[in-house]
Amino acid sequence: MKLLIDTDPGVDDALAILMALDEPAAEVVALTVAAGNVGLHHTVANALRVLEVVGARVPVFAGCATPLVRPAADAAFVHGTDGFGDAGLPPPQGQASAEHAALAMLRLSREHAGALTFVMLGPLTNLALALKLDPGLPARVPRLVVMGGALTGRGNVDRLPVEFNLGFDPEAAHVVFEAWPGLELVDWEATLDHALPLDRFQAWLAAGDRRARWYGAISRKTRDFMASTPHRGEWVAADALAMLVALEPDAVDQAVERPVAIELDGRLTRGATIVDWDRRGSFPGRARLVRRLRAERFAARVARALGAG
Ligand code: BDR
Ligand code: CA
Numbered sequence: 437m438k439l440l441i442d443t444d445p446g447v448d449d450a451l452a453i454l455m456a457l458d459e460p461a462a463e464v465v466a467l468t469v470a471a472g473n474v475g476l477h478h479t480v481a482n483a484l485r486v487l488e489v490v491g492a493r494v495p496v497f498a499g500c501a502t503p504l505v506r507p508a509a510d511a512a513f514v515h516g517t518d519g520f521g522d523a524g525l526p527p528p529q530g531q532a533s534a535e536h537a538a539l540a541m542l543r544l545s546r547e548h549a550g551a552l553t554f555v556m557l558g559p560l561t562n563l564a565l566a567l568k569l570d571p572g573l574p575a576r577v578p579r580l581v582v583m584g585g586a587l588t589g590r591g592n593v594d595r596l597p598v599e600f601n602l603g604f605d606p607e608a609a610h611v612v613f614e615a616w617p618g619l620e621l622v623d624w625e626a627t628l629d630h631a632l633p634l635d636r637f638q639a640w641l642a643a644g645d646r647r648a649r650w651y652g653a654i655s656r657k658t659r660d661f662m663a664s665t666p667h668r669g670e671w672v673a674a675d676a677l678a679m680l681v682a683l684e685p686d687a688v689d690q691a692v693e694r695p696v697a698i699e700l701d702g703r704l705t706r707g708a709t710i711v712d713w714d715r716r717g718s719f720p721g722r723a724r725l726v727r728r729l730r731a732e733r734f735a736a737r738v739a740r741a742l743g744a745g
Contacts, residue, residue, distance in 0.1 A: 437462045438551050439682065440544055442499075442537070443675070444472030444558030445482035447515050447658045452557055452679035453486045454647055455741040457494075459683050465544055468497045468537035470558040472604050473511045474519035476501040479558075482519050484528035489650050496530070499537030499562035503605035508559075509593075511600055514661055520654040538565040545576040553579040555682045557675040559601050560584070564608035567615050574616050583678035584609065585623040585696070585709035587725060592624050595704055599624040602698060603707030610698040613721040620724045621696070622678040623709065630677055630729055631670035632738065634662060645743030673738070680734050681726055690728035695719035 439462055443449045456464050467483045469476065480498045487494050516522040533540070541562065545552060554577055556563060567573055574580070582601075589597035602609040612619070638659070641652040662671060680687055697719040699708040712719055739745040 437553060437683070438548055439464050439553050439555055440466050440468065440541065441555045442468045442470060442558060442562055443483060444470045444479045445486060446473040446479065446519055446558070446675070447521060447655050448673045448675040449473070449557045450482065450486050450520070450654060451651065451673055451738065451741065452675035454490070454651070455676060455679045455683065455737055456555070457490050457492050458741045462683060464492070464494045465548065465552065466495050466497060466540055468499055468540055468562050469532070470499050470537070470561050471501050472558040472601065473515045474517065475510065478519045480532050481528050484530045484532070485520065485525060488528055488530065489647060495540075496532045497535055497537040497540040498532045500565060503559065503561055504564060504607045508604045514658055516657050521657040523653040523656065525654070537562040538569060541566040542570050542573065545573055549576045550578060552577050553581065553682055555679060556580070556582045556584070557678060559604040560608040560612045561605045564605070564611035567611055571615065579682070580616055580619040581622065581678055581682045582612070582619055583622050583674050585621055587623045587625055587709060587711050589708065590625050590628070591708070595706060595708070597705055598707040599709070602709060606698050606700050606707035609707065610700055613696055613698055613723065617722060618724060620681060620726060622674070622681050622726045624674060626726055626729070627672055627674040627677050630731055630734055631667065631672045632735060634659065634669050634671045636735070637671040637738070640739045640742050640744035643744040648742040648744060651742060676738055677729065677734060680729060680737055683737070684733055687730045687733040688726055688728070689730055691724050691726045693722060693724050696721050696723045696725070
């Protein structure tokens with residue numbers, strides 16, 4: 437399995453990347469980096485930092501610093517102003533490659549034609565740009581797994597029915613959902629349904645190896661946030677759940693295919709995922725919506741990625 441991971445690290449992004457790097461059967465061919473949780477200079481540095489924790493040699497490509505059309509608010513209140521919990525980490529030693537993320541996506545899709553899984557853990561800006569440059573991209577990439585959306589309107593940003601990744605760059609989401617047949621969507625509601633008990637998660641942090649110690653430091657603020665929000669007592673890790681779907685397709689117990697469109701105009705709904713549950717409309721897009729996963733597979737993989745499995 438070959439993965440290209442597009443990401444805006446981000447505390448849950450880091451866990452997802454650790455999961456991918458921990459899987460012997462998976463080769464991570466690149467991290468392409470988006471702005472989202474925090475600004476691009478932070479997300480690029482954080483992508484490099486995750487790789488350095490495990491000594492992984494994976495190229496990092498910086499992408500777009502802003503959404504395609506309108507500016508958007510970040511999620512520093514969840515992830516810290518540097519995206520990694522303001523834990524005082526030293527700067528990374530490596531640096532990003534000179535090639536733009538969108539161009540790296542296109543090049544790698546040709547070099548590994550028919551073999552790559554794209555795993556999208558942040559706003560879809562880089563992928564939308566790549567698709568506009570080369571609409572033939574989906575034909576070369578057999579799987580696209582996206583973390584984003586809120587299928588029945590239980591979102592996680594100020595516009596209540598909207599999820600962060602798609603709400604950060606709705607136009608990019610629109611481009612991707614229209615153009616990509618059969619993308620696999622792991623939404624915020626599935627994430628809530630598969631939250632891990634916070635005390636169990638903290639026990640893994642205490643029992644694991646140096647990855648756990650590092651992750652314990654960068655996740656401290658987010659764990660405090662989780663303890664004090666409606667998620668009280670749960671560890672909600674959206675990107676990690678999407679990575680489980682990428683790594684273990686057979687961990688999905690229930691999924692349905694439906695057309696999905698992205699709301700671009702609504703005052704209260706801009707960026708919302710509109711699902712044609714009863715197939716009454718004429719949206720061109722069609723996505724595989726993941727609803728239920730094997731919770732124990734998720735727990736086992738997260739624990740293993742922290743060295744506590
Ligand atoms: C998504 O938003 C970000 O804050 C997380 O990293 C995740 O990708 C969840 O809505
Ligand atoms: Ca993310």
